[in-house]
Amino acid sequence: MGCCDKGAIKVQEALSAMLAEVTPVETFNTVSLATAFGHCLAEEVLSPLDMPPFDNSAMDGYAFRFNEWQEGTVMPVAGIAFAGQPFQGDVPAGACLRIMTGAEVPAGLDTVIMQEQTSVSDAGVTLTQAPKPKANIRYRGEEIRTGDVVLAAGTRIHARTLPLLATLGISDVKVRRPLKVAIFSTGDELKLPGTPLGQGEIYDSNRFGIEAMLKRMNIECLNLGIIPDDPAQLRDTFLQAVASADAIITSGGVSVGEADYTRDLLAELGEVGFWSVAMKPGKPFAFGKIKERHFFGLPGNPVSAFITFYQLVQPVLRKMAGEHVQTPLRFPAVASQFFRSAKNRTDFQRGILSVNDRGQIVVSSTGAQGSGMFSSLCVANCFVIVDNDVAAGETVLVEPFNEIVN
Ligand code: AMP
Ligand code: MG
Numbered sequence: 106m107g108c109c110d111k112g113a114i115k116v117q118e119a120l121s122a123m124l125a126e127v128t129p130v131e132t133f134n135t136v137s138l139a140t141a142f143g144h145c146l147a148e149e150v151l152s153p154l155d156m157p158p159f160d161n162s163a164m165d166g167y168a169f170r171f172n173e174w175q176e177g178t179v180m181p182v183a184g185i186a187f188a189g190q191p192f193q194g195d196v197p198a199g200a201c202l203r204i205m206t207g208a209e210v211p212a213g214l215d216t217v218i219m220q221e222q223t224s225v226s227d228a229g230v231t232l233t234q235a236p237k238p239k240a241n242i243r244y245r246g247e248e249i250r251t252g253d254v255v256l257a258a259g260t261r262i263h264a265r266t267l268p269l270l271a272t273l274g275i276s277d278v279k280v281r282r283p284l285k286v287a288i289f290s291t292g293d294e295l296k297l298p299g300t301p302l303g304q305g306e307i308y309d310s311n312r313f314g315i316e317a318m319l320k321r322m323n324i325e326c327l328n329l330g331i332i333p334d335d336p337a338q339l340r341d342t343f344l345q346a347v348a349s350a351d352a353i354i355t356s357g358g359v360s361v362g363e364a365d366y367t368r369d370l371l372a373e374l375g376e377v378g379f380w381s382v383a384m385k386p387g388k389p390f391a392f393g394k395i396k397e398r399h400f401f402g403l404p405g406n407p408v409s410a411f412i413t414f415y416q417l418v419q420p421v422l423r424k425m426a427g428e429h430v431q432t433p434l435r436f437p438a439v440a441s442q443f444f445r446s447a448k449n450r451t452d453f454q455r456g457i458l459s460v461n462d463r464g465q466i467v468v469s470s471t472g473a474q475g476s477g478m479f480s481s482l483c484v485a486n487c488f489v490i491v492d493n494d495v496a497a498g499e500t501v502l503v504e505p506f507n508e509i510v511n
Contacts, residue, residue, distance in 0.1 A: 113381040113388055116451045119417060122378065123392055127399060129427035130351065132282040138270060141262045143323030144280035145427040150256040152273050155246035160210040162186075164241045167223060167230050168214040169201035171238040181229040186211070201230055210242050217241035249273070259429030261323075281427035287346035288315050289329035291339065291358040291367075292405060297331065310479065311356040311403070311410040318414060321509040322422060334358065336366045343370055347398045351425060354418065357405030360389040367402060371395060385447035386476035387413035399425070406476040412453050412488075419509065433507070435490065437500035438468040444495040451492060455485035458503055468503050 114122070133147045162168060169180055180201040186192035188207030196202050196214060204210065204217060219241060222234040249255060255273065256266060262278070270278065295309040296302055309331050319326045327350050332342045339358075346353040358367045359380070368391075371377045375395035382390045387409035391402030401418045403410040424430050438458060446452050456468040468489055471481040490502040 113383040113450070114379055116382060116384050116416065119379060119382045119390070119392070120420060123399075123417070123421045124424055124430070126378070126392075127421055127425045129425060130281050130284060133279055134282055135277050135279050137277045138267060138275070141270075141278055141280065142264075142267065144262050144278075144283065146256055146258055146260045146262065147279045147281050147427060149254045149258045150270065150275065150278060152249045152251055152253045152255050153275065154249075154273050155251050156249035156272065157243045157245055157247065160245050161188075161243050162204045162206055162208050162210055162217045162241060163243050164217055164219040165205050166217050166219040166241065167201040168204045168210050168217045168242075169196075170198075170214060171216040171236065173199055174216075174232065174236060176235070177231070179226070179229040179231050182225075215239055215242070257429065259427055261428050283323050283325055284352065284422060284426045285325040285327060285350045286319055286352045286354055286422070287327040287329055287350035288312055288319070288354045288356075289342055289346070290331050290356050291334060292331070293334045295331045295357075310407050311405070314407075314411050315354060315356070315403075315414055318419070318509045319422075322419070322426070324422060324426065334366065336370070339366055340370055340374075343374060343395055347374075347396045350398065352399040352401065352422065353395060354401045354403060354414070356403040356410045359391045359402040359404060367391065371400065375400065382413070382417065383450045384413070384416070385450040385452045386474075387417075387453075388450065390417060392417075404476075407479045408455075408482055409476045411479075411482060415510065416453060416488075433504050435502050435504045436466075438466045438503045440489075440495045440497055440499055440501045441467045441469040442497050444470065444489060444491045444501055446491040446493050446495075451490065454489040454491055455481045456487050456489035456503060457485060458487045458505060466503075468501060 136144055180199060182203050183196040183200040184192045184194050185203040186208035187205045191209040192202055192211055202214060216236050216238055217240060218232055218236045222232060223230050224233055255269060260266060290309045290312050294306050296306050298308050312328060316326045316328055329342055329346060332338050368377060371393045376393050378392040380391050381388055387404050389404045390413045393400045403413050420430050454474050455471040457471060458468050461467045471485045474481055486506055488504040490504060495501040
């Protein structure tokens with residue numbers, strides 16, 4: 106049986122196999138800063154400017170020539186420079202310039218003293234503290250030079266990248282078009298919230314989480330609803346999905362016992378990659394192709410569907426979108442209780458990460474971890490990745506949730 110039971114492949118192998126199979130979309134758009142949020146840069150961005158674009162003052166104070174200053178020097182004030190209103194005259198030898206934050210420092214002046222370190226009289230400015238040469242000036246190009254790469258291709262544009270682009274005066278960028286993903290839930294027992302439940306029926310919850318995570322990844326979602334366990338309807342829905350989406354995500358119908366419809370359809374319309382991954386929750390997880398579109402079959406159990414999407418599908422969709430795929434941030438935390446591992450499977454339990462009164466990063470469990478118990482996920486802020494049993498006080502690997510679930 107090896108490490109993984111019944112032919113299940115390891116999480117890392119599954120991820121590597123999927124990532125090797127997919128390529129970024131090759132359609133490009135030019136978008137303005139106003140609409141760029143969430144898109145992936147198709148090419149690196151070079152700076153068209155030096156940053157700062159001119160020498161300017163970092164303080165409200167007085168600019169002068171360092172080598173003209175001595176203890177006790179009184180420097181007459183030759184004029185004033187504001188941000189956006191440079192001083193146009195000359196600053197004579199021995200004089201200084203009143204200068205505001207962001208105002209251009211005229212050529213020749215090399216030092217700014219903050220106004221709090223001066224005393225001012227009719228005769229001029231006396232420094233109450235010895236200045237440091239070149240102090241309080243933000244020099245042209247000290248951060249970025251014209252032509253420097255400021256953002257790599259594959260960067261996703263977010264709240265930190267937009268101001269950088271704006272600072273450099275860049276008004277539009279080349280991005281890859283957003284992905285479009287079709288989703289549907291399968292199961293005769295599934296009902297829409299808001300409708301009454303018959304005997305043995307439950308509400309479809311999986312699509313709500315998947316659609317929300319897709320939205321946070323700037324992926325357009327074609328939501329095809331609930332499809333009963335009926336081969337003809339499943340076939341029609343798969344064909345509808347491949348006609349208009351880059352990838353298809355289903356939930357349910359991939360576990361042993363009811364896998365046949367989906368597996369047969371996959372065999373007929375495309376190919377099956379793998380069918381089972383050694384993880385908990387979520388061992389039933391299918392990957393394949395339907396008419397050249399990538400297919401991800403999530404398990405039906407709500408927590409399993411959510412976690413397999415997060416751990417296995419998210420990185421693959423990021424690559425398809427053209428985003429630079431980063432390895433998730435994982436680090437050891439002190440277990441505040443016993444964590445039991447699942448045999449032969451990587452166990453992604455739900456935990457609460459915090460800092461205790463000794464400053465240690467500690468993690469506790471959210472309680473019962475059943476694969477249908479969504480409440481354990483709602484209060485969590487991290488995965489606890491349990492490969493072996495972990496005693497209280499030992500360390501265990503944790504992975505804080507990223508932005509797509511928050
Ligand atoms: P399956 O993978 O289809 O065998 O489903 C496994 C379990 O998940 C069963 O208890 C299903 O009723 C449940 N389930 C399947 N799909 C969903 C869904 N979309 N929302 C909530 N529960 C589901
Ligand atoms: Mg089912």
